[in-house]
Amino acid sequence: MSASTPEFLRSLPKTELHCHFASTIRPERLLRWARERGVPLPSDDPAELARYTGLQDFLVLFNAAHAVFRSGEDVALVAYEGVRAAVATTNLRYREYSVNPHNFAELGLPWPVVLAGLVEGLTRAEEEFGVGFGIVPALNRSLDLAAAHATLDVVLANPHPAVVGFGQDDLAADGYESPLAWEPVYARARAAGLRLTAHVGEIATSTAASVVEAVEVLHLDRVDHGYHVLDDPAVVERARAAGVHFCCTPKSAHLLSGWAFDAQHPVARMIEAGLSVNLSTDDEVFFATSLQAEFEHVGLDLGFGDDVVEQLALNGVTASFAPEDVKARLRAEIRALRGGPPG
Ligand SMILES: [Zn+2]
Numbered sequence: 001m002s003a004s005t006p007e008f009l010r011s012l013p014k015t016e017l018h019c020h021f022a023s024t025i026r027p028e029r030l031l032r033w034a035r036e037r038g039v040p041l042p043s044d045d046p047a048e049l050a051r052y053t054g055l056q057d058f059l060v061l062f063n064a065a066h067a068v069f070r071s072g073e074d075v076a077l078v079a080y081e082g083v084r085a086a087v088a089t090t091n092l093r094y095r096e097y098s099v100n101p102h103n104f105a106e107l108g109l110p111w112p113v114v115l116a117g118l119v120e121g122l123t124r125a126e127e128e129f130g131v132g133f134g135i136v137p138a139l140n141r142s143l144d145l146a147a148a149h150a151t152l153d154v155v156l157a158n159p160h161p162a163v164v165g166f167g168q169d170d171l172a173a174d175g176y177e178s179p180l181a182w183e184p185v186y187a188r189a190r191a192a193g194l195r196l197t198a199h200v201g202e203i204a205t206s207t208a209a210s211v212v213e214a215v216e217v218l219h220l221d222r223v224d225h226g227y228h229v230l231d232d233p234a235v236v237e238r239a240r241a242a243g244v245h246f247c248c249t250p251k252s253a254h255l256l257s258g259w260a261f262d263a264q265h266p267v268a269r270m271i272e273a274g275l276s277v278n279l280s281t282d283d284e285v286f287f288a289t290s291l292q293a294e295f296e297h298v299g300l301d302l303g304f305g306d307d308v309v310e311q312l313a314l315n316g317v318t319a320s321f322a323p324e325d326v327k328a329r330l331r332a333e334i335r336a337l338r339g340g341p342p343g
Helices: 006-011 027-036 055-066 072-089 101-106 111-129 145-156 179-191 208-218 227-231 233-242 250-257 266-272 291-301 306-319 324-337
Strands: 014-020 092-099 132-140 165-169 195-200 222-225 245-248 276-279
Touching: 006 291, 006 306, 014 222, 014 245, 014 276, 014 291, 014 306, 027 072, 055 101, 072 092, 072 111, 072 291, 092 111, 092 165, 092 324, 101 111, 101 132, 101 145, 111 132, 132 145, 145 179, 165 179, 179 195, 179 208, 195 208, 208 222, 208 227, 208 233, 227 233, 227 266, 245 266, 245 306, 250 266, 250 291, 266 276, 266 291, 276 291, 276 306, 291 306, 306 324
Parallel strands: 014 092, 092 132, 132 165, 165 195, 195 222, 222 245, 245 276
Antiparallel strands: none
């Protein structure tokens, strides 16, 4: 197998599924608004922003970044600029955004305002660049179950065709993922017709068993991260047999967990194990990454060839919450790149 090429990796039509909206803000805009609006950041150098000692360290910055938003117009502008920047470097075709209604409400931006801003900015980008989108509101894991129910309440009170799923961000103060704690909220979201995702198997305190337990108990449609599934070969086999989809973020795993870009990187091992892996940035501005960079980590640094990378792109389509006609079109675009059958 020979490694892919930057040209192929750029041209490949891509779907991104694990993308926290606040982190799609352009570095220049984040720094400018922070300066103008009196929001303290750890550094005014974009490269320095991406230096962390761990997830908790990172989350301080993630939460500070929400504080630069002042209006629905700001949300629309960031949404539009994020897509424009992505298509300038890679062939992004569809993206789903994790958005935390609680964090914005704390700033005086209620969910209907945020949702309207997202739809406005992302629709403008879709018209201009042809990039489709879905919105996945997230509960805040640093808060309690009542707060998570309240977040879901406000989401369900404002239905919109673009709101396709429900997920989570941040982390409990004890540093444990504890995915099953959210079971009652996930059950309600599922009953309301939302598709489900959760951050599990990301950090050192998580176990392989907790990943599949979360999938089964919460009825997840896909998993964000999931790396610690690798700690138990029997669980890997269970996940593979069940067709669990893993939305992996190679650069954030490298920065937060110290995995080098070699054969031991969990994304490399998960691909080798035959799991359904797709690629995302997680937090573009804070990990100084891009979707193109994530594909280059796999296609160049980890050395996987065009066949494998094409399959990752197809996995992203399958794991997305897009309508079936959109999925069929995206698959046809991917297969057409190498002259394959369009079906
Ligand atoms: Zn994430």
